[in-house]
Amino acid sequence: MKRVYNFSAGPSMLPLPVLEQAAAEMTDVRGSGQSAMEMSHRSGDFKPIIENTEALLRSLMGIPANYRVLFLQGGASLQFSMIPLNLAGTEAGAPKKKASYVETGIWAKKAAEEGAKYVDICVRASSKDRLYTYIPSPPAANPEDAYYHITLNNTIVGTRWTELPQTGPVPLVADISSAILSEPLEVSRFGVLYAGAQKNLGPAGTTVVIIREDLIGKAPSWTPLLLRYDIHAQEASLYNTPPCYGIYIIGLVLEWLKDLGGVPAIAELNRQKAALFYGYLEQSRLFRSPVEPAFRSLMNITFVPRMAESGERANLERRFIQEAAAQGLVNLAGHRLVGGMRASLYNAMPLEGVKALIRFMEDFEKKERGGVRVSHTNHE
Numbered sequence: 001m002k003r004v005y006n007f008s009a010g011p012s013m014l015p016l017p018v019l020e021q022a023a024a025e026m027t028d029v030r031g032s033g034q035s036a037m038e039m040s041h042r043s044g045d046f047k048p049i050i051e052n053t054e055a056l057l058r059s060l061m062g063i064p065a066n067y068r069v070l071f072l073q074g075g076a077s078l079q080f081s082m083i084p085l086n087l088a089g090t091e092a093g094a095p096k097k098k099a100s101y102v103e104t105g106i107w108a109k110k111a112a113e114e115g116a117k118y119v120d121i122c123v124r125a126s127s128k129d130r131l132y133t134y135i136p137s138p139p140a141a142n143p144e145d146a147y148y149h150i151t152l153n154n155t156i157v158g159t160r161w162t163e164l165p166q167t168g169p170v171p172l173v174a175d176i177s178s179a180i181l182s183e184p185l186e187v188s189r190f191g192v193l194y195a196g197a198q199k200n201l202g203p204a205g206t207t208v209v210i211i212r213e214d215l216i217g218k219a220p221s222w223t224p225l226l227l228r229y230d231i232h233a234q235e236a237s238l239y240n241t242p243p244c245y246g247i248y249i250i251g252l253v254l255e256w257l258k259d260l261g262g263v264p265a266i267a268e269l270n271r272q273k274a275a276l277f278y279g280y281l282e283q284s285r286l287f288r289s290p291v292e293p294a295f296r297s298l299m300n301i302t303f304v305p306r307m308a309e310s311g312e313r314a315n316l317e318r319r320f321i322q323e324a325a326a327q328g329l330v331n332l333a334g335h336r337l338v339g340g341m342r343a344s345l346y347n348a349m350p351l352e353g354v355k356a357l358i359r360f361m362e363d364f365e366k367k368e369r370g371g372v373r374v375s376h377t378n379h380e
């Protein structure tokens with residue numbers, strides 16, 4: 001069997017035991033005589049699957065009883081529309097409500113742009129001035145806001161919030177697509193949390209929304225049915241056919257995480273993996289992190305060559321990505337909008353994978369430094 005270390009930002013690696021269990025159960029899930037792809041979503045066979053997935057998520061994240069968990073489709077991007085529509089949408093002709101956004105990256109910007117179609121949004125702070133390499137200090141919420149939106153982990157540049165903004169009674173809404181289950185999170189600090197599954201949860205196609213009950217049921221009458229949280233909540237995510245197979249795999253991933261010791265245990269491992277990799281970058285004379293140390297992501301670690309000349313840099317990046325792939329270290333190219341390199345170290349990336357990448361980088365660096373001249377600029 002060939003397995004690579006896949007450093008993709010998503011879809012990304014799933015734990016091998018999960019894939020093996022899914023393979024073993026492919027034709028017969030728990031004595032049902034069917035795969036999880038073939039079951040009616042309203043059958044007695046699927047009911048325990050979705051209920052178990054929700055129960056595991058509730059217990060691993062410590063989700064309080066007054067929050068609903070919804071399994072939806074449309075990716076995190078659809079939440080960029082559902083959040084403003086459901087939390088602050090207004091009837092035709094009525095003045096728009098207000099909401100605050102903090103722009104910490106390209107996804108945060110997209111969320112704000114989509115929100116602006118339905119709501120009078122205010123971008124309260126932005127880190128665009130330094131290419132999103134830090135988290136700006138956020139102003140407190142405006143009491144008139146219907147909600148306050150942040151992106152907890154910024155997948156593209158590789159930053160993360162370490163302190164939440166003070167929003168008082170204004171519901172804090174967070175995109176946790178690339179952060180979910182990577183570290184403990186106090187769910188009760190938030191009104192809504194949402195995440196596409198394809199990083200720490202399972203296959204693409206399922207979106208998890210965790211929403212405080214009192215925020216459900218505020219959508220204006222013209223809201224398309226499938227975009228209404230109240231419809232999905234009333235029907236326990238079964239208003240229409242949910243992404244059944246994705247929900248099944250998420251359940252297996254959550255079982256795996258529970259057996260490992262849950263979020264505290266994986267958070268410890270994640271800190272260890274990130275510390276090892278950032279530690280390597282700090283002493284490397286060839287590569288550096290472009291992100292301010294206080295805001296460095298544990299999940300998505302970006303790095304760039306230290307040399308100043310852009311042609312030389314692009315050349316080195318290309319060689320690096322190709323040679324790494326040849327060694328089974330794949331998907332290390334940075335996001336197409338920012339370039340450079342990125343290693344995503346989600347929950348399923350084993351410590352061994354990080355060590356293998358560092359070993360490769362050390363060898364690559366030795367080889368480069370033996371041949372090509374490397375400048376030692378540490379700024380930029």
Ligand SMILES: Cc1ncc(COP(=O)(O)O)c(C=O)c1O
Nearest residue numbers: 075076077107155175177178196
């Ligand atoms: C933080 C964040 N938000 C939103 C998205 C968009 O997610 P989707 O493709 O599920 O719509 C991504 C995708 O990588 C992301 O990393």
